[in-house]
Amino acid sequence: MAAYRSIRNFDWVLVLVAVFIAALGILQIYSATIDTAWRSAWWKQAVFLAAGLAVMWITTRIDYHTLLGQAPMLYVASLGLLVLTPLVGSFVWGSKRWIPVGFGFKFQPSEFVKLVLVLLIARYLAELKSDRLELRDLWKLGLMAGVPCALVAAQPDLGTALTYGSIVMAGVFFGGIRWQHALMLGVTAALLLPAGWFVLKDYQKARLETFLDPMKDPTGKGYQVIQSKIAVGAGGIWGRGVARGSQTQLRFLPVAHTDFIVSAFAEEHGFVGILVVFGLYFLLLMQIVQNAQAAPDRAGMFICMGICSVLLFHLLVNAGMAVGRMPVTGIPLPLMSYGGSSMLSVFMMLGLVNNVRLRRFAA
Amino acid sequence: MRYLRAEREPDSTPGPLFRDEAKFAAGKIAAFQYLVVAVFVFLALGYWDLQVLNEEFYSEKAQQNQIKSLPILAPRGKILDRDNRVIVDNHESYRLILSRENLRASHLRPIALGLNLDPAELEAKVRRYSKQPTYFAIPLKEELNADELAFVEAYLGSNGFPELELIKSQYRIYPKGGLAAHLLGYVSEISDAELNSPDWAHHNPGDLIGKTGVERYYNEHLTGIDGQRQVRVDNRMNTREVLGIKDATPGRDLQLTIDLDLQVVAELAMENRRGAVVALDPRTGEVLALVSHPSYDPNRFSSRITAGEYAALLQDPYRPLFNRALQAQLAPGSTFKPIMALAGLESGAIDDDFTVHCTGGATWYGRYFKCHRRGGHGTVNLKTAIAQSCDVFFYAVGNRLGIDTIAHYAELMGFGNKTGIDLPGEKEGVVPSTRWKIRTQREKWYAGETISVAIGQGALTVTPLQLAHAVGGLAMGGVFLRPHVVRLEKPEPPLRNAGFSPENVRKVVDGMCAAVNGWGTASASRIPGIEMCGKTGTSQLASNDLLRLKNSADWHDNAWFVGFAPPEKPEIVVSVLWENGEHGDMAAPIVRDVIKAYFDKKQRLERLGRPPASLASAWLRTPGSAEGAR
Numbered sequence: 004m005a006a007y008r009s010i011r012n013f014d015w016v017l018v019l020v021a022v023f024i025a026a027l028g029i030l031q032i033y034s035a036t037i038d039t040a041w042r043s044a045w046w047k048q049a050v051f052l053a054a055g056l057a058v059m060w061i062t063t064r065i066d067y068h069t070l071l072g073q074a075p076m077l078y079v080a081s082l083g084l085l086v087l088t089p090l091v092g093s094f095v096w097g098s099k100r101w102i103p104v105g106f107g108f109k110f111q112p113s114e115f116v117k118l119v120l121v122l123l124i125a126r127y128l129a130e131l132k133s134d135r136l137e138l139r140d141l142w143k144l145g146l147m148a149g150v151p152c153a154l155v156a157a158q159p160d161l162g163t164a165l166t167y168g169s170i171v172m173a174g175v176f177f178g179g180i181r182w183q184h185a186l187m188l189g190v191t192a193a194l195l196l197p198a199g200w201f202v203l204k205d206y207q208k209a210r211l212e213t214f215l216d217p218m219k220d221p222t223g224k225g226y227q228v229i230q231s232k233i234a235v236g237a238g239g240i241w242g243r244g245v246a247r248g249s250q251t252q253l254r255f256l257p258v259a260h261t262d263f264i265v266s267a268f269a270e271e272h273g274f275v276g277i278l279v280v281f282g283l284y285f286l287l288l289m290q291i292v293q294n295a296q297a298a299p300d301r302a303g304m305f306i307c308m309g310i311c312s313v314l315l316f317h318l319l320v321n322a323g324m325a326v327g328r329m330p331v332t333g334i335p336l337p338l339m340s341y342g343g344s345s346m347l348s349v350f351m352m353l354g355l356v357n358n359v360r361l362r363r364f365a366a
Numbered sequence: 367m368r369y370l371r372a373e374r375e376p377d378s379t380p381g382p383l384f385r386d387e388a389k390f391a392a393g394k395i396a397a398f399q400y401l402v403v404a405v406f407v408f409l410a411l412g413y414w415d416l417q418v419l420n421e422e423f424y425s426e427k428a429q430q431n432q433i434k435s436l437p438i439l440a441p442r443g444k445i446l447d448r449d450n451r452v453i454v455d456n457h458e459s460y461r462l463i464l465s466r467e468n469l470r471a472s473h474l475r476p477i478a479l480g481l482n483l484d485p486a487e488l489e490a491k492v493r494r495y496s497k498q499p500t501y502f503a504i505p506l507k508e509e510l511n512a513d514e515l516a517f518v519e520a521y522l523g524s525n526g527f528p529e530l531e532l533i534k535s536q537y538r539i540y541p542k543g544g545l546a547a548h549l550l551g552y553v554s555e556i557s558d559a560e561l562n563s564p565d566w567a568h569h570n571p572g573d574l575i576g577k578t579g580v581e582r583y584y585n586e587h588l589t590g591i592d593g594q595r596q597v598r599v600d601n602r603m604n605t606r607e608v609l610g611i612k613d614a615t616p617g618r619d620l621q622l623t624i625d626l627d628l629q630v631v632a633e634l635a636m637e638n639r640r641g642a643v644v645a646l647d648p649r650t651g652e653v654l655a656l657v658s659h660p661s662y663d664p665n666r667f668s669s670r671i672t673a674g675e676y677a678a679l680l681q682d683p684y685r686p687l688f689n690r691a692l693q694a695q696l697a698p699g700s701t702f703k704p705i706m707a708l709a710g711l712e713s714g715a716i717d718d719d720f721t722v723h724c725t726g727g728a729t730w731y732g733r734y735f736k737c738h739r740r741g742g743h744g745t746v747n748l749k750t751a752i753a754q755s756c757d758v759f760f761y762a763v764g765n766r767l768g769i770d771t772i773a774h775y776a777e778l779m780g781f782g783n784k785t786g787i788d789l790p791g792e793k794e795g796v797v798p799s800t801r802w803k804i805r806t807q808r809e810k811w812y813a814g815e816t817i818s819v820a821i822g823q824g825a826l827t828v829t830p831l832q833l834a835h836a837v838g839g840l841a842m843g844g845v846f847l848r849p850h851v852v853r854l855e856k857p858e859p860p861l862r863n864a865g866f867s868p869e870n871v872r873k874v875v876d877g878m879c880a881a882v883n884g885w886g887t888a889s890a891s892r893i894p895g896i897e898m899c900g901k902t903g904t905s906q907l908a909s910n911d912l913l914r915l916k917n918s919a920d921w922h923d924n925a926w927f928v929g930f931a932p933p934e935k936p937e938i939v940v941s942v943l944w945e946n947g948e949h950g951d952m953a954a955p956i957v958r959d960v961i962k963a964y965f966d967k968k969q970r971l972e973r974l975g976r977p978p979a980s981l982a983s984a985w986l987r988t989p990g991s992a993e994g995a996r
């Protein structure tokens with residue numbers, strides 16, 4: 004058992020930055036939901052933040068090697084939950100992603116599967132005796148991520164399914180994929196892409212079409228992107244001020260407290276506010292990278308980099324979507340978007356990072 | 367933790383086995399850091415582009431989203447009768463429009479079905495608007511009824527059909543039963559053809575404009591100036607804040623010269639008949655009543671008329687939309703004889719001693735022309751000839767005058783030209799002459815045709831309005847005033863002053879008085895105490911497209927009557943056309959009723975100082991009774 008040092012060795016920068024981002028998120032949720040049915044969301048999010056800190060603490064306490072040991076079991080349990088979700092799940096906006104857990108709360112298993120997948124892939128790669136991945140390793144890794152990916156994509160929730168892809172990609176990158184294999188995969192993907200078009204649901208096709216040309220159907224499918232771009236652009240350099248953004252307050256901006264929270268923030272806080280938030284995220288990611296570099300073993304490094312990648316992927320897709328540079332997917336902005344499952348899973352990820360950090364001095 | 371123990375341990379000491387190897391990916395982590403930087407630069411550039419480079423563009427878009435200008439529709443002016451009774455009023459109801467900025471094609475069908483509109487028609491309408499800027503909304507339906515309002519309220523907003531907008535609006539209430547429909551006209555949405563014409567250049571699609579009658583002619587006077595309400599709305603088009611209001615300026619009221627009491631009497635007299643009644647005050651040209659039957663309900667037109675209903679009105683063989691008072695151009699028959707008589711006297715073609723022996727017909731230019739009385743009238747002078755409507759006498763007069771002199775006097779009386787009444791669509795009629803025949807038919811005039819024209823047949827056609835105008839002016843001694851339906855600010859000078867000899871006029875009027883009060887053709891219609899003068903007319907069908915009809919009743923002759931009272935300084939002249947009424951003496955009672963009503967009212971006013979109880983109120987709709995009002 005690696006030594007658990009002291010609370011002083013906790014990554015306080017990481018935690019403070021995360022809490023600061025979450026606080027900005029709560030402020031924005033408050034501002035975006037005044038006078039709406041969601042007006043209680045901000046304090047619920049504050050509760051989620053507190054709960055997040057608690058689960059982070061717990062995740063930090065349990066040695067990540069123990070967790071790695073339990074990864075296969077956790078993986079099987081995750082798959083079980085993902086199979087269960089469409090059976091007991093409630094329909095929200097045309098897809099079944101949530102399992103009701105009582106007291107009006109809903110639990111989104113697909114958010115937590117990310118953690119399990121990070122652990123499972125870290126374990127697999129750490130067990131390899133080589134710095135080079137063979138083709139059969141790629142197959143296995145693909146299968147590991149592919150099963151939950153398919154289950155989540157069937158909910159349907161393509162965005163979250165893709166985040167699993169980002170974990171595998173980070174894994175094979177750091178695990179040492181051969182460039183020949185990378186090339187081969189790239190070519191295969193390019194060839195399969197057109198075929199994938201027929202697998203996509205109609206709304207997913209529409210979203211992609213909208214991404215390519217939002218003005219094609221400005222009041223229908225392109226509405227969200229257009230309104231989001233208007234919100235961001237209208238924010239200008241300094242922003243309209245808290246609770247003053249017309250796009251957000253008059254609800255032209257859809258789901259302004261969840262998927263499009265960054266647009267609402269950009270409208271009310273401007274480019275300067277966006278730079279501050281991006282700066283905080285950058286700090287957060289770099290802090291995770293630093294912990295990866297200082298990780299005591301391969302597994303720890305894979306855990307940190309897997310987490311860093313999945314967070315980067317979230318940020319890229321969500322913040323990119325708000326300005327029309329990414330297609331619309333329903334994946335949240337980590338720490339800012341309203342939602343308990345997302346908040347808890349992100350803090351569990353940060354707990355894992357801390358977990359790795361605290362064991363770097365292991366004797 | 368089996369998996370943590372490397373198979374190939376560098377030495378036997380237990381410990382973190384991958385410790386050194388944790389650094390194996392250092393290069394890749396460095397590369398990843400560049401990727402992170404690249405992602406942030408990519409994102410920041412995206413926000414820079416929108417927030418710094420294009421802030422103005424998007425701010426304006428945000429402004430357009432939330433600031434809407436909703437029109438406040440100005441009510442049209444009311445239309446009043448000569449005693450200031452309201453004939454046409456407004457009531458407030460709802461108008462539904464389709465905002466094209468939020469339009470979704472898939473919503474059109476359910477909207478059409480919910481509002482009982484034809485989906486194909488609605489889609490066609492939307493296509494028609496495609497060339498207009500998107501802020502031009504499409505009017506969907508006027509005067510929503512309770513069911514439609516319930517539908518709209520259920521689906522208003524972004525969860526239903528965000529393109530629907532409900533606007534409070536003012537609607538016209540016309541009298542019931544089509545009373546004075548042709549005179550008043552109706553308002554309706556401006557058509558594409560009208561939008562393209564210069565008359566309506568400053569109008570926008572969706573505007574309600576006067577289509578016929580007074581509503582059309584005085585459209586500018588009646589139309590107010592729409593106001594505007596600038597509001598801040600949310601995505602459901604709910605008003606969050608009113609930013610500014612520019613009040614609407616209501617249209618100005620319009621006082622007509624029409625006397626509702628006379629109008630009602632004339633309408634009742636024409637009930638179940640086809641034709642027209644025109645009552646004028648020959649001293650001023652004021653129109654006291656103007657009726658055309660069959661009529662239609664203009665209330666249907668202002669909003670709710672369906673394509674089918676409109677087509678039915680257009681295809682009705684009796685043409686209810688046709689304003690017979692101004693537009694029916696028919697041979698006047700014997701009602702033309704007073705004009706012939708005066709022309710004869712004025713031109714010197716005949717004198718007091720001129721008599722004709724009528725044996726029931728006479729031969730002119732190789733053709734035998736019958737008199738309407740088979741046995742003949744015996745020897746007749748001017749007065750008897752008018753009173754008993756002797757055709758043979760007027761054949762002789764016409765032959766002496768010649769067609770061009772007849773045409774000269776007919777035109778002096780106002781035939782062959784528009785009278786200039788302030789209503790749209792007036793027709794000229796035809797006054798034949800040698801020049802007219804050459805111009806229109808490239809043929810020479812035959813003297814035999816003059817004989818037909820002399821008794822108001824042949825190519826001669828007049829409108830009921832022209833007939834009243836002509837006989838009124840004649841009775842006034844040749845002073846012709848422009849007929850008008852709207853009160854004038856100051857009296858107009860006469861259109862023409864023919865300066866007929868009072869002596870000649872008196873002789874003609876005597877004949878017309880004898881027709882009613884002596885042993886004339888209309889003696890059954892005399893009014894005790896009132897000396898009404900008049901002339902019957904019976905004209906064979908000529909320019910009447912009812913000839914197509916199978917029904918033999920539709921082949922009957924048209925009955926005319928024109929009468930005025932009193933004989934000197936007449937106050938009222940009334941012409942009546944009763945299509946297929948068979949004989950002029952059948953039309954005379956209609957004129958009698960109107961003239962009697964006029965004098966009854968006048969006498970009671972003089973005696974009691976107040977008007978008699980009015981029949982008119984039964985025909986007027988009050989705003990409260992309006993269909994669809996809430």
